[in-house]
Structure formats: structure tokens, C-alpha cells
Amino acid sequence: MSRTEILDRIRKKLAVDSEDKTRLQVVESRLANHLPNTIPSRCRQSHSDLVDLFQEKMEKAHGTVNRVNNDTDLGGEIMAYLGDGSFELCINVLEFELDFSAYSSVQTVEWTPRSSLDICISDCFGAVAETGSLVISSSKQMPLSFNFLGEKHIVLLKEDQIMGAYEDIWARTRNDMPRDITLVSGPSCTGDIEMIMEFGAHGPKELHIIIIGS
Amino acid sequence: MQVNSKDFIPLVNLALDNNSLQASLGMLGKGLSFKRTAAVADFPEFDQLRDEARDIKDHCLQYLDIYLMKFEEQVTNKGGHVHWASNEGEAREIVLSLCQAENARTITKSKSMVTEEIDLVPFLEDHGLDAVETDLGEYIIQLRGERPSHIIAPAVHLSKSQVADTFFDQHSNLGFNEKLTERVDLVGEARQVLREKFLGADVGISGANFLVADTGTIVLVTNEGNAELTTAIPETHIVVTGIEKIIPTLEDASTFIRLLARSAVGAEISAYTSFITGPRREEDQDGPKNFHVVLVDNGRSEMLGTELQDMLRCIRCSACLNHCPVYLSIGGHAYGSVYSGPMGAVLTPQFSRLEEAKQLPNASTFCGRCESVCPVHIPLPKLMRHWRNKEFEAGLNPLSMRWGLRAWALLNRHPLLQHMLASLGIRILGLFGNKATGYIIKLPGLAGNWTKDRDFRTPPSTTFMSQWKTMQKNRQKKEV
Numbered sequence: 001m002s003r004t005e006i007l008d009r010i011r012k013k014l015a016v017d018s019e020d021k022t023r024l025q026v027v028e029s030r031l032a033n034h035l036p037n038t039i040p041s042r043c044r045q046s047h048s049d050l051v052d053l054f055q056e057k058m059e060k061a062h063g064t065v066n067r068v069n070n071d072t073d074l075g076g077e078i079m080a081y082l083g084d085g086s087f088e089l090c091i092n093v094l095e096f097e098l099d100f101s102a103y104s105s106v107q108t109v110e111w112t113p114r115s116s117l118d119i120c121i122s123d124c125f126g127a128v129a130e131t132g133s134l135v136i137s138s139s140k141q142m143p144l145s146f147n148f149l150g151e152k153h154i155v156l157l158k159e160d161q162i163m164g165a166y167e168d169i170w171a172r173t174r175n176d177m178p179r180d181i182t183l184v185s186g187p188s189c190t191g192d193i194e195m196i197m198e199f200g201a202h203g204p205k206e207l208h209i210i211i212i213g214s
Numbered sequence: 215m216q217v218n219s220k221d222f223i224p225l226v227n228l229a230l231d232n233n234s235l236q237a238s239l240g241m242l243g244k245g246l247s248f249k250r251t252a253a254v255a256d257f258p259e260f261d262q263l264r265d266e267a268r269d270i271k272d273h274c275l276q277y278l279d280i281y282l283m284k285f286e287e288q289v290t291n292k293g294g295h296v297h298w299a300s301n302e303g304e305a306r307e308i309v310l311s312l313c314q315a316e317n318a319r320t321i322t323k324s325k326s327m328v329t330e331e332i333d334l335v336p337f338l339e340d341h342g343l344d345a346v347e348t349d350l351g352e353y354i355i356q357l358r359g360e361r362p363s364h365i366i367a368p369a370v371h372l373s374k375s376q377v378a379d380t381f382f383d384q385h386s387n388l389g390f391n392e393k394l395t396e397r398v399d400l401v402g403e404a405r406q407v408l409r410e411k412f413l414g415a416d417v418g419i420s421g422a423n424f425l426v427a428d429t430g431t432i433v434l435v436t437n438e439g440n441a442e443l444t445t446a447i448p449e450t451h452i453v454v455t456g457i458e459k460i461i462p463t464l465e466d467a468s469t470f471i472r473l474l475a476r477s478a479v480g481a482e483i484s485a486y487t488s489f490i491t492g493p494r495r496e497e498d499q500d501g502p503k504n505f506h507v508v509l510v511d512n513g514r515s516e517m518l519g520t521e522l523q524d525m526l527r528c529i530r531c532s533a534c535l536n537h538c539p540v541y542l543s544i545g546g547h548a549y550g551s552v553y554s555g556p557m558g559a560v561l562t563p564q565f566s567r568l569e570e571a572k573q574l575p576n577a578s579t580f581c582g583r584c585e586s587v588c589p590v591h592i593p594l595p596k597l598m599r600h601w602r603n604k605e606f607e608a609g610l611n612p613l614s615m616r617w618g619l620r621a622w623a624l625l626n627r628h629p630l631l632q633h634m635l636a637s638l639g640i641r642i643l644g645l646f647g648n649k650a651t652g653y654i655i656k657l658p659g660l661a662g663n664w665t666k667d668r669d670f671r672t673p674p675s676t677t678f679m680s681q682w683k684t685m686q687k688n689r690q691k692k693e694v
């Protein structure tokens with residue numbers, strides 16, 4: 001069987017013994033401790049600086065960011081971003097109430113995976129400041145593909161959801177990893193034609209984040 | 215692995231004469247190395263992380279058997295399945311039988327160099343499956359029946375108008391009848407065509423950038439989002455990857471994520487980095503029901519305990535290609551292997567046969583740029599030298615080269631003889647020189663290969679040794 005064949009070959013080449021318990025202990029203790037390696041110093045600063053860093057890095061990655069003090073008029077904020085026109089919104093937001101009653105040009109549509117979706121609006125698991133990355137995760141409420149099929153993706157993020165480093169995600173998820181955790185750093189893009197960046201390769205062409213203060 | 219590295223020299227000549235390829239390589243070389251330098255300058259911890267990454271990989275390789283079993287245990291606990299493939303044939307058969315078990319007809323695939331290495335897609339197509347590459351670069355070369363010319367930018371050898379021609383030819387049956395000229399429209403058309411494929415696929419196949427032993431997680435990095443659509447929509451997800459991709463923990467993955475995009479394209483991180491752990495949970499709305507990981511050996515374990523072990527640290531970032539003066543002159547196709555540049559010159563002889571690929575480790579100036587940018591400190595020049603030694607030991611060099619090297623060694627052992635021949639040599643060379651310019655522009659016979667592309671400085675009339683002796687004598691005279 002290939003499994004045994006491969007493992008035996010590895011041990012033979014490394015000149016180690018499969019019965020050697022100390023090797024197993026080395027691995028098990030490294031896994032149990034899961035110590036961090038060097039964490040960049042930029043990840044460890046005051047929370048308000050981390051919020052600024054998140055915004056700076058996300059904008060550098062061609063996402064757009066808008067900060068609001070509270071969640072009283074998120075519908076208005078979203079419409080301000082979208083501008084004039086009529087829109088089909090597909091909404092998957094648990095944490096906030098969105099009210100579009102003042103906008104007659106807006107229609108909300110049910111989610112099904114399909115080839116053309118106009119605007120998808122969601123909240124998310126959190127964000128990491130070090131590279132301006134949103135953290136989205138698959139769950140009962142959130143199909144992963146929801147984050148990829150819209151032409152534009154608008155994400156609502158509370159300031160206190162912003163973490164410093166990637167390691168901060170694992171502290172919260174390690175023991176019960178969801179099927180998927182994706183770090184989203186900017187809209188979908190490709191440089192595959194003549195090394196020049198184009199947006200909207202397969203995922204959203206635009207990524208807009210509204211950070212809600214606490 | 216399909217390799218035609220025997221044709222290296224004619225392929226190099228073709229590449230050097232191909233103006234559009236030269237233009238693409240020019241852009242690649244300037245763009246990426248400049249961006250990488252800027253990204254590194256903006257990240258003070260970079261070198262420290264490189265050392266750590268090297269040490270993590272070395273540690274994993276030392277305990278590879280155990281880490282692979284831990285990974286397998288975790289994947290199985292989460293409801294997935296791990297398959298082991300000793301060689302490429304086994305790997306292909308495993309994937310095919312998994313597809314057949316699900317009665318699959320359509321497959322979407324995200325980019326994976328291991329699937330290129332094992333020639334997976336042509337094999338699946340031969341068995342009647344419709345397998346489509348979804349990374350834009352891979353999709354373009356699939357339509358053209360070509361192989362990747364760069365490990366992360368597979369279509370970098372093509373111009374925009376070549377892509378436009380390809381789409382015009384191949385998409386007309388799908389109702390796209392307009393010849394496009396703008397890049398944004400080309401990307402848009404591919405998006406539309408592939409969106410349908412994503413939604414209709416029975417199986418999604420991906421590679422893995424890293425395998426996390428602690429949680430049984432696979433890590434996938436893309437800019438386009440195609441990996442996520444490939445792995446979230448179909449009922450079955452098959453991961454095909456090399457055994458050396460294993461790392462211990464999510465913390466270690468974080469370190470590699472910090473190095474990968476900076477080294478590859480000078481970005482702090484790619485647009486999407488996904489950590490996938492097992493199949494769909496019962497309550498989930500999407501994700502595959504079946505989750506399979508195929509661990510491919512295919513010559514990797516043979517590298518352990520040898521000088522080549524260091525190469526197993528490679529994270530396929532492509533920095534060594536992007537900084538290699540040889541790669542940047544000839545492009546990837548000349549190597550005749552899906553792995554090109556310095557990393558390809560080390561891997562190809564291992565994954566095929568040295569007889570096939572012996573030219574590749576010789577195609578190096580040994581300038582050392584590859585090693586200096588490699589995020590995991592792989593001593594690439596040393597490893598290319600390893601193959602050159604093997605080539606000599608196995609008697610694979612041409613006779614002229616073997617005699618040449620022998621003669622060289624002999625001269626170095628007999629200084630008097632060397633001196634005599636050197637004096638004679640420079641006198642003969644001197645006859646071809648142009649007094650006014652101080653250069654030789656044309657030499658006869660074999661030496662003409664040198665002057666075909668560059669001039670040769672006329673040597674001085676006496677050797678360094680005799681000049682030195684004269685100088686010493688004069689000095690002694692003065693002192694007396």
C-alpha cells in the first residue's frame with residue numbers, strides 16, 4: 001500500500017525508527033504548544049491605531065473604507081456609496097438592521113448561488129489590521145460563496161471586531177475550525193494578462209467596508 | 215512528468231528570437247523585483263521571518279512521517295479522507311476514481327503546480343471528463359494547449375492581443391463574437407464563461423499552499439477568488455498536493471503567509487487566503503459533501519537525507535524565477551518542464567531523469583540572486599552544482615566537455631605548462647584584435663560562438679605572471 005510505502009521510505013531516508021517515541025513526543029508537544037513565531041510589531045499597538053492601520057492597508061489593497069460613528073443609518077451609508085440608480089441588493093446581515101424604505105429604487109433579492117448578482121451586503125467574522133484583511137468564515141448563516149458572487153461586495157464591520165495579527169484569529173477558532181476561513185484583502189483581481197492588474201476576475205469587482213464605531 | 219528539456223538549446227534560441235516573449239519577460243523582470251524590494255523594505259521583520267520559516271520547514275522534514283500522520287488523523291476526524299500516491303500514475307488514478315465514484319462529468323480546477331507535474335488535466339480529459347482551469351492564466355493556456363511558462367503567472371509569455379485572438383477563436387461557440395481589444399473586457403468575458411462552469415461543476419480540484427498538521431487545514435492563496443468558488447460550490451472537493459507542504463500549526467501558517475506574497479509579487483498578502491478544514495458541516499449552506507486530500511510523493515521522499523533535502527522547503531513563490539538573469543532571458547518554456555528557473559533546474563532532474571534534464575542545472579551564471587531572495591534560504595546554486603557533479607559522475611557530459619575539464623585540471627596541476635600555453639594563447643588571440651578599439655570582434659571556429667553576440671577584449675601582449683615577475687625585478691633593483 002502506498003501509505004506504508006511512502007512512510008517507510010521517509011523513515012529510511014531520514015534514518016529514523018518508527019518505534020522511536022521521543023520523535024512522537026517532540027511533534028506532539030510542538031502541536032500542543034502551538035507557539036507563535038515572530039509577530040510583526042505593527043500588529044501590537046493601541047486599538048485605535050489598529051483601526052487606522054486596517055483602513056490604510058485595505059485602501060492600499062484597493063478596497064474602499066468608510067467610517068461611521070453608529071449604526072443608526074447604515075442603509076443611508078450604503079446608498080451614499082452606491083450613488084444614483086436602481087439596485088438589486090442581496091443582504092445577509094445578522095448584527096444590524098438595514099432600512100431601505102426611503103429608497104424606492106432599491107429592491108432586495110433572495111440569496112441563491114447564481115451567475116449574476118448585483119450587490120451583496122454582509123457582516124463578517126472580524127478583520128486583521130496587519131494587512132487590512134477581512135476575516136470571513138462559512139457558517140450556518142453565511143455560505144462562503146455569498147462573498148464571491150456579487151459584482152460589488154459591501155461589508156459591515158464593527159470597530160471592536162478588528163484584531164491585530166493573524167494569530168489572533170487562531171486563538172478564537174483553533175478548537176472549532178469552521179469549514180472555511182478566508183482572509184479577504186481587497187477586491188478580486190488578476191495580473192494574468194501582461195502583468196497589469198484588473199479587478200473582478202471571479203469575485204467582486206469592488207469591495208467596500210463600512211466600519212462602525214463603538 | 216512530461217519533460218522535453220533535451221531540446222533546451224534549440225528552445226533557448228527560439229526564445230531569444232521571440233520579440234513578444236522578450237517584451238513580456240522585460241516587464242516581468244522589472245516589475246516584480248522592484249515591487250519585492252519595496253515590500254521587503256516596508257517590513258522590518260522580513261529577514262527574521264525567513265530564518266524562522268527555514269527552521270520550521272527543516273523541522274517538519276525531520277519529522278515528516280509523523281506530521282503527515284497527524285494531518286491525516288485530523289482530516290479524518292473532520293470527516294475528510296486522505297489518499298497516498300507514491301508516484302504520478304497513482305495520483306492520477308486516485309483522482310479519476312474519486313471523480314468516477316461521484317459520476318462526475320464537469321470539474322473546475324484552481325491553480326496547482328502538482329497537478330501540472332502529474333499531467334492531471336489531460337488525463338482526466340482523456341477519460342471523458344470536462345475539466346476546466348479557472349485561474350485566468352491557466353485558463354488561457356489551457357485554451358491554447360500550452361503549458362505554464364511561470365509557476366505563478368502561467369501565461370506571462372503571452373501578449374494581450376494573443377489572448378484576444380485565443381478568446382475570439384474559442385469563445386465564439388459560446389456566443390461571444392466580438393474581437394476584444396481591452397484587457398478589462400477580456401477579463402470580463404472569462405469571468406462570464408467561467409462563472410457558469412463554477413455553478414455547474416460536479417467536482418472542484420485544488421492544490422494546497424500549505425497543509426496544517428495540527429488542525430488538518432489546507433491553505434489556499436489566490437488573487438482571483440477562483441479557489442474559493444472551486445472549493446465551495448461542487449459536492450466534492452479534491453486537494454492534490456505534495457507531501458512536503460506540511461507545516462505544524464496555524465501559527466506557522468501565519469509566518470509563511472507573511473513571506474509568500476511579499477516574495478512572489480511584492481504584495482503584503484494576496485487578495486484571498488483560505489483556510490479549509492474538512493467537508494461542509496451539517497448546518498452549512500455551501501461547501502462540499504466529500505473532502506479528499508491526495509498526498510503525492512513522486513520523488514520527494516527520495517530527496518530526504520540528501521543534499522537535495524533543502525529543496526523540499528520550497529513554497530513555490532517564484533522569487534527565484536523573477537530574479538534569475540537566465541529565466542528572464544529565455545522564459546519558462548525553454549526549460550521544457552513545468553518547473554522553470556532556478557527551482558526548476560533543481561527539481562526537474564529529480565522528477566524526471568538526469569539524462570533528460572541535465573542541461574537545466576548548467577543554465578546558470580551562478581550569480582546567486584536566486585538564493586539571496588529565496589524566502590526559505592534554499593541554496594539553489596549549490597543544488598545546481600550537485601546535479602552538475604552527478605552529471606559528471608554518471609558520464610553524461612559530452613566527450614569534448616569531459617576532456618576539456620580534464621585538460622583544465624591538468625593545467626592547474628602544472629603551473630609551468632599552464633604559463634607556457636597562456637603566453638602562446640594570448641599571442642595568438644592578439645593577432646585577431648583591432649588595435650584602435652582594443653577589441654576582438656570576430657574569432658574563427660568554435661570561439662566564434664562567443665564573438666557572435668559580444669566583443670572580446672584584446673589581451674595584453676604578456677601574461678599577468680610575466681608582468682608580475684618583471685615588476686618584482688624592477689622593485690628589487692630600485693631597493694638595491
Ligand code: SF4
Binds near residue numbers: 587594
Ligand atoms: S526556491 Fe525559494 S525562491 Fe524559488 S520558488 Fe522556491 S521558495 Fe521561492
